[in-house]
Amino acid sequence: MVSALKGDARLPRYQRLAETLRDEVVTRRWRPGEQIPSENVIAAQYGVAPGTARQALARLVDEGLLERQHGRGTFVRRPSFDQSLFRFFRFSNEAGERVVPESRIVQRELMRAPSEVARQLQLPGEAEVIFMNRLRLIDGVPMLAEQIWLPAERFAAFMAMDASEIGPLLYPVYDSLCGEVVARAEESLTVEMATPAYARVLRLEEHTPLIVIDRLAYGYDGRPIEWRRSRGPAAQFKYHTEIR
Amino acid sequence: MVSALKGDARLPRYQRLAETLRDEVVTRRWRPGEQIPSENVIAAQYGVAPGTARQALARLVDEGLLERQHGRGTFVRRPSFDQSLFRFFRFSNEAGERVVPESRIVQRELMRAPSEVARQLQLPGEAEVIFMNRLRLIDGVPMLAEQIWLPAERFAAFMAMDASEIGPLLYPVYDSLCGEVVARAEESLTVEMATPAYARVLRLEEHTPLIVIDRLAYGYDGRPIEWRRSRGPAAQFKYHTEIR
DNA sequence: AAGTGGTCTAGACCACCGC
DNA sequence: CGGTGGTCTAGACCACTTT
Known part of the structure; x- marks a missing residue:
C-alpha cells in the first residue's frame, strides 16, 4: 500500500516527500548513520516516479540531513562539528601539528538559568540548567575557556555521569546518554x-584581546539543546572565507 | 548544426555542457545581466536532452554564475559583494540606520609591487602596481582604513581617471573602465x-584591537584582479554563521 | 497566445559496491 | 552477481511572464 505524503497537496510532490522523509529523521525513526531505503523503494512506497524521489533525496542531501554513496546506499548523516574550532583558531602543538585539544571539565553544577541563558535556550526564567566550566588545552597549555549550559530536565543522565569519563567530544555523549542529537x-x-581572570586562566597578559564564540546548538526538531560561550586568544585567530 | 562540448568525452555530458557554458561567461561572450538562450535552445544546440541541459544549468546556478527566473529566462548573474562589510561590522549612523559608508581616496600612486602584493596578485617581483589608500567614513567619522593594490598594466585607464569621480563602489568602475569583472x-x-598611526586615523586609543580583512578578488577566469587589506575597530566586529 | 522555467513520468543504461 | 546510486532520454503538463 502507498503511504501518504505530508503537507499541503498543492505543493510539489518532491517537496512533500522531502518533508515526509525529513520527519523520519527528526522523529529518530531513522537514526544517524543508518541506511535508509533505496530511491526505488521510496518511490514505490509513496507512489511517485523514481525521478521525483531522487529530487526529494537531493534536497535532503543539500540540507545536510542525508548522505549518498554510489553503489552503497543512502544514509542519515552523522553531524560532527567539533572540527569547528579549527575554522577559527590555529591550534598546533610544539611540533607544529594540528591536534584536537585535550579537555578538562573544571566545574559542573546545577543552577537557576541566568536570564540570557534562559532566553537562548528558550526556557522559563526559573528553569534549572546544568552549568559547566571547561578548559581546552594543548600540551597542557590552556587555549580555550568554555562555559556551557544545558537544560537540566533533559540532561539528568549527563549530570549523573562521572566527570572523569567525559571525553573531549560532548555531542556524542548527549546522544548516547540523553537521546539529544x-x-x-x-x-x-x-x-x-581579557579580564584579569581570563588572562590568568589562559596565561595571557591583561588587556589582550580575546575572540568570543557564542554557539547555540539545535536538534533536528529545531529546539535549542545547548548554549556555550568560548573564549580564546585573538592572536591565534584566523578565519578564511569565500564570497561570490 | 550541433556545437561540440568541451572537455574529456568520458565525463558526464552535463558536466561537459556546464563547462562549455561557463566558458561563454568567462570569455565575456555572455555578459553579466544578459539573458542566455532557453534550456530547449541550448539542448538542441549541443545535441543533448532538455533534462541534461537543465542539470548543467542547475550546476551553474549553484556556482553563482547564472540566475533563473520562472517565466522570464536565464541570466548571467551580476556579482555584487560590497555588502560584504556588513557581514563583519555593524555600521550605523547616529540615527542607528545601516548605511553604505562614504568613501575617500587619500592616496593613489604607482609603485613597484611589494613582495607580498606580487605574490598575492601572481605578478613578477619587479611588476608595477597601483596602490591606493582609502578611508570609509560614516557621518564623517573614519570606520575603516583600506589599502588596495591593482596590477598597473591592466588598470592604466583607472589610474588615469580623476579621483574625485570615483564612487564608493570600485568593482563596477573596474568593469566599465578596464573590462575587469x-x-x-x-x-x-x-x-x-592598532599601531599609533592607525589609532590616529581611526580615532581610537592606542593598543585597541583591530580586525584585519585581507581580500583577494578573482575574475571569472581565475586570475587575481585586486588585493586589499582593510582594518576596522574590533569593537564594531560581529560575525554570524551557521554550521551543520 | 507564445515562450520561459518548474514539476513529473517511465523508462534505459552505466558505474560502483559488496557478496 | 544483484543492488545501489549516477547519468540520460523524450516526452507531458503546469505555472509564470510578457506581448
Whole structure:
C-alpha cells in the first residue's frame, strides 16, 4: 500500500516527500548513520516516479540531513562539528601539528538559568540548567575557556555521569546518554579584552584581546539543546572565507 | 548544426555542457545581466536532452554564475559583494540606520609591487602596481582604513581617471573602465593591535584591537584582479554563521 | 497566445559496491 | 552477481511572464 505524503497537496510532490522523509529523521525513526531505503523503494512506497524521489533525496542531501554513496546506499548523516574550532583558531602543538585539544571539565553544577541563558535556550526564567566550566588545552597549555549550559530536565543522565569519563567530544555523549542529537548550530563571533581572570586562566597578559564564540546548538526538531560561550586568544585567530 | 562540448568525452555530458557554458561567461561572450538562450535552445544546440541541459544549468546556478527566473529566462548573474562589510561590522549612523559608508581616496600612486602584493596578485617581483589608500567614513567619522593594490598594466585607464569621480563602489568602475569583472573573492580575517598611526586615523586609543580583512578578488577566469587589506575597530566586529 | 522555467513520468543504461 | 546510486532520454503538463 502507498503511504501518504505530508503537507499541503498543492505543493510539489518532491517537496512533500522531502518533508515526509525529513520527519523520519527528526522523529529518530531513522537514526544517524543508518541506511535508509533505496530511491526505488521510496518511490514505490509513496507512489511517485523514481525521478521525483531522487529530487526529494537531493534536497535532503543539500540540507545536510542525508548522505549518498554510489553503489552503497543512502544514509542519515552523522553531524560532527567539533572540527569547528579549527575554522577559527590555529591550534598546533610544539611540533607544529594540528591536534584536537585535550579537555578538562573544571566545574559542573546545577543552577537557576541566568536570564540570557534562559532566553537562548528558550526556557522559563526559573528553569534549572546544568552549568559547566571547561578548559581546552594543548600540551597542557590552556587555549580555550568554555562555559556551557544545558537544560537540566533533559540532561539528568549527563549530570549523573562521572566527570572523569567525559571525553573531549560532548555531542556524542548527549546522544548516547540523553537521546539529544545536535543537528546544526549557530555561532556568532565578537572581540573583547581579557579580564584579569581570563588572562590568568589562559596565561595571557591583561588587556589582550580575546575572540568570543557564542554557539547555540539545535536538534533536528529545531529546539535549542545547548548554549556555550568560548573564549580564546585573538592572536591565534584566523578565519578564511569565500564570497561570490 | 550541433556545437561540440568541451572537455574529456568520458565525463558526464552535463558536466561537459556546464563547462562549455561557463566558458561563454568567462570569455565575456555572455555578459553579466544578459539573458542566455532557453534550456530547449541550448539542448538542441549541443545535441543533448532538455533534462541534461537543465542539470548543467542547475550546476551553474549553484556556482553563482547564472540566475533563473520562472517565466522570464536565464541570466548571467551580476556579482555584487560590497555588502560584504556588513557581514563583519555593524555600521550605523547616529540615527542607528545601516548605511553604505562614504568613501575617500587619500592616496593613489604607482609603485613597484611589494613582495607580498606580487605574490598575492601572481605578478613578477619587479611588476608595477597601483596602490591606493582609502578611508570609509560614516557621518564623517573614519570606520575603516583600506589599502588596495591593482596590477598597473591592466588598470592604466583607472589610474588615469580623476579621483574625485570615483564612487564608493570600485568593482563596477573596474568593469566599465578596464573590462575587469570580479567574479569571486577570498577573505581572511585576523586580529592585530592598532599601531599609533592607525589609532590616529581611526580615532581610537592606542593598543585597541583591530580586525584585519585581507581580500583577494578573482575574475571569472581565475586570475587575481585586486588585493586589499582593510582594518576596522574590533569593537564594531560581529560575525554570524551557521554550521551543520 | 507564445515562450520561459518548474514539476513529473517511465523508462534505459552505466558505474560502483559488496557478496 | 544483484543492488545501489549516477547519468540520460523524450516526452507531458503546469505555472509564470510578457506581448
